[in-house]
Every structure is written in structure tokens, then in C-alpha cells.
Amino acid sequence: MFDSGPSAEDTAESYVNAFAAGKNTEAARWTDQPDTARKFLARTRKNLSPEGASASVTEVSTGESGSSAEATFDMSWDFGSGRVWEYEGELRLRRQDDTWKVRWQPSVVHPELQARQSLHYELDPATPAPILGRDGTRMMGPERLVRVTLVPGQTDELASVAGSLAEGLRPVAPTVTEQGILSGAREVEENRAYTVVTLRWADYQRVKPDIYELPGVRFPDSTELVASEKDYGSQVLPAIAEARKDRLNGKAGWRVFTRNASGAEVETLHRVRPEPTEALTTTLSDRVQRAAERAIDPVDKAGMIVAMRPSDGEILAVAQNAAADDKGSLALTGRYPPGSTFKTATALAALERDRAGIDDVVACPAEKTFDGKTLPNSHHFDLGRVSLRKAFAESCNTTFAQLASDMPARALPEAAEKLGLGADFVIPGITTVTGEVPASEDEVTRAVNGIGQGKVLASPFGMALACATVANGEMPTPTLIEGAETEVNRAAEQAPSEGALRQLRAMMREVVLSGTATELSGLGEVHGKTGTAQFGDGDRAHGWFAGYRGDLSFAVLLTDAGSSERAVSVTRDFLQRVS
Secondary structure, three states: OOOOOOOHHHHHHHHHHHHHHOOHHHHHHOEOOHHHHHHHHHHHHHHHOOOEEEEEEEEEEEOOOOOEEEEEEEEEEEOOOOOEEEEEEEEEEEEEOOEEEEOOOHHHOOOOOOOOOEEEEEEEOOOOOOEEOOOOOEEEEEEEEEEEEEOHHHOOOHHHHHHHHHHHHOOOOOOOOHHHHHHHHHOOOOOOOEEEEEEEHHHHHHHHHHHOOOOOEEOOEEEEEEEOOOOOOOOOHHHHHHHOHHHHOOEOEEEEEEEOOOOOEEEEEEEEOOEOOOOEEEOOOHHHHHHHHHHHOOOOOOEEEEEEOOOOOEEEEEEEOHHHHOOOOHHHHOOEOOHHHHHHHHHHHHHHOOOOOOOOEEEEOOEEEEOOEEEEOHHHOOOEEEEHHHHHHOOOHHHHHHHHHHOOOOHHHHHHHHHOOOOEEEOOOOOOOOEEOOOOOOHHHHHHHOOOOOOOEEOHHHHHHHHHHHHHOOOOOOEOEOOOOOEEEEOOOOOOOHHHHHHHHHHHHHHHHOOOOHHHOOOOOEEEEEEEEEEOOOOEEEEEEEEEEOOEEEEEEEOOOOOOHHHHHHHHHHHHHHO
16 A cells, blocks of 8 residues: 555645646646756746736546546636636646656646647737827827837947948938947847837838848837827827827737747637727817928927817817927927017906006007116007007007006906916816916016016917917817816906907907008908017017917917017918918
């Protein structure tokens, strides 16, 4: 008779429990080939990398001789997020040196696993859903991308490879240089991959013959959301994709499969197919976005345009040129002195407080001194005494500085808040800043703030919203993604009075009919305000135009433009393209 000790059932249970727990050395000890088993189990665990696993022996039967046995067990691998793989396994056991041992073979891990094969797990991502414009135009969609990578340790001629790679990529990536590749490659570990550039599939195919055989260069690919054209919607579409990636990516599938000793895939043992989701519709207009981009792209310094619908606040376009993109999301969150575009708020405050009416006569001298600080008109023009309408249309600094200085400390902030400057939103998909208009008891500060300098700041988004409020009659709540509500954290409790708005609209129209933006007079019923906003030591200035036409409000900002003239020209180009 055999000596007493762990039974075949005890051995089977000890093996499967240790195996499921990831205790590979312990599990291997219960086999007749512990060293081989340990290595195989460790490799399997690494390949599958589960969050957890469990197993239980379901039946054990002993042969007639009492020296062999068979066992069945239930195995469950948990890969997280509800991804569970279950199967029934089999073991054969035999007595060895008066002890029961599991007869080692790959099939004791999975019944279909053959010699010199290995188990592997991988996600099978769903094809990302596209992002659509308001009219159904695809603005961003799934596309196969190729990452061109370089592993420094896989080539003995790094400099030569970098030079050849840069030359080969030139037709599709002219900014990639040999020195840039070398610098990047030297910052990664020898056996790590440095990503040189990511290419669309079509671009990769163009240069593949020249770069594919370079030593150490690899080309992993994936399917990702990309804009319909390079740099299209650069500050809004990627932000939406990132904010809604879980929604857009759908539900990934996954599978477990086998490979042979050479690494070739053999068989899929278990598969759950991915579940794509529906397209995401935005408020963006492909027509307006393209018009804005084509108008702003030729500008050499940072420039941007934001457009929205006054009637409901739906954002139609967020466009920046390359110089602006290099500095971040300036169109939505940049804080700049708004210059004379802020006279819309100063005028609203004066109108609502009965400090002046549209046809009241006001003084517009060439310059005006406030407690020792002299503020001039542009080029020191002097209109003498004119109507408020005329002073606004010609952008008379001295008139509006005087109005602001004569009003209480809270007059400008309250008027600005009614227009949306200082409002705070949580808009699903993007981050925005409208502006900041502080109150001041100081006469000089109020005067300077009244012409959009001093402490007043606004973003292009904020000025587009302010013009939308003038057009709509009350501040609309901005939205970007269909069905996603915007959270309003701060906004004025009252809308501007209709009487003041009627006069303000007429004054903004006069700017185009006879004032500083007559270049726009043939483009329909355009209302707006020009702005030249000094910054730094006062010798340089940004150029603005903010306004509306029908159910389209917009703000154009050209940084360091010197004056508002170029902003008006860009606005003309934009509106011509939208028409």
C-alpha cells in the first residue's frame, strides 16, 4: 500500500488554486516538471496580465491501479471591465515517489494549448465614432495612422539612419530634421522607441519605399480619430475627442488566442467583438469653420476667430492660425485687452444709466486728461462736439473715457456682465474664459477701463458672446455638443434693457455704415465695433473686430497687428466666405 499523504484531489486543488492565484513557483511544485512548469506559468501570467483569476476542481477520478487519476476544473480569468474568460480544464495526475503529481503539459493550462504554444490576450478596440457638424458633415473621423518610430539600440549607425529618415519623410513631414530625430532618440533608453512622427496612412504609403528598410525604424499602426484635414478645427475638435473619448470609442472587444514558437498566431480561443457607438453631433458648422480658417490662416502673427449663433448660443466655429496654435487655445481662453470693442459695454452702461442717448451731443476732443493722465484719440483726431452715435462710430477714446470716469465703480462691470463678459461656463467638450472687468473707485482706472485698456480683459470667445447678447437681447447660453447641457456657474441676473439695446445696435451699425469699418458695408447688415488694444509699453497693439450679422456673431483678434485695420479685412474675408 502507498504511504498516506495528499490525495489526488488535494494535489489537483493545490495546483489549480496556486495557478489561479499567480503563485507560479508553488503551482509548479505540484507538477512532475517544476522548472518547465514554473517558466511556462510565469510567461502565461505575463501574457494574459489578468486583474484576477479563480479556479475550482469539479471532479477527480482515480484509475483502477490507483497510480493515476484525472481531474476536471473550472477556470475563470478576469481582465477587468466585465471581461471574463471561463472554460473547463483537465489534469492528469500520477503517483511519483509516493506523492501525487500533475503530469505537466501545456494542456493543463488550457485543454487546446499544444506544445510550443503560448496564450495571449489583447483588446480589440471598436472603430471610433466620427464627430459631425450641425449639418451632418464629418469633421473628424476614424483613420489608420502609422507611428514612425526609431529604436536607438537597434542600429549601429544612428546619425546615418536619422539623416536618411528625415530625407525620406520630407515630402509629407518637412519639419522633421536629422538633428531633431537625433535629439529625441538620445533622450530615450536604448531599447525604447522614439516616435519621430505620426502619419496618415496615405502619407505613409507615399514615403514607405524610402524608409521601410532603415535599421531600427518600426511602424506600429492604429485607428484613431483625426480631423478631416490637417489642422482643421485644431482647438476644438481634438478637445471634443478627448473629452468624449469614452463615448466615441464605444465598447472595446477582446480576445484570447495562441501563438506558436515563431510568434505566429495559431487560433483564437475566445472572442468578444467590439461594439461601436453612434456618431457625435456638434453645433459646429463646417461652412463657417472653413470660412474662418481660410480667413485667418494667411495672417503671420497669432490670430483667431470665434463664431456662434446669437439666437441659441450654439458655437459655430473656433479657428486659429498656426502661430496661435503654437501658444494654446487662445481663441477660447486667451485674456487680452479688448480695446475699443469694449466701448459696447461702456456705451451700454451710459445708455442704461441715462448718461447719454444715441443722438445726444458729446465732446470728442483730441485728448483728455484725467487726474493727471492724458488719454488721446487715435492719431489725435478731434471731432469737436458730435452725437454719441458719431463718437462711437469713429471710436472716440476721449468721449468714452469721460463717460466711464463719470459713472459709479460698478457701472462698467455690471454692463459687461449683462453682455456675458465675466460669465463662467462649464461647456462639455471645451474650456472657456469670457473675460474680467473689475470695479474701480479710481477715476483714472475707470477712464482707461472704459476704452478697453487698463484692467479690462476679454477672450475672443467672450467678445463673440457679448455681440451675441446684443443681437439676441439677452445672453444666450453657449453650447457645443448636441444633447450636452452647459452648466452656468456665473452670469448676470438681468438682461440689458431693450431701449438701451436698440440704441446700441444702431450705433454698432453706424460703425460699418460711416465709421471705422466701412470696408464691411457691402456685406449685408453687419453690426460691430473695431478695437485697437495697446499692450506692453504701449508702442504695440492688438487688432480687433467684434460684431454680428443676422444670426451670426463673431470676434476676430489679430495679436500684435498694430491697429484694427487688418482685423476688419480678415472679417470681410470671413463674411464673404460665409455668405
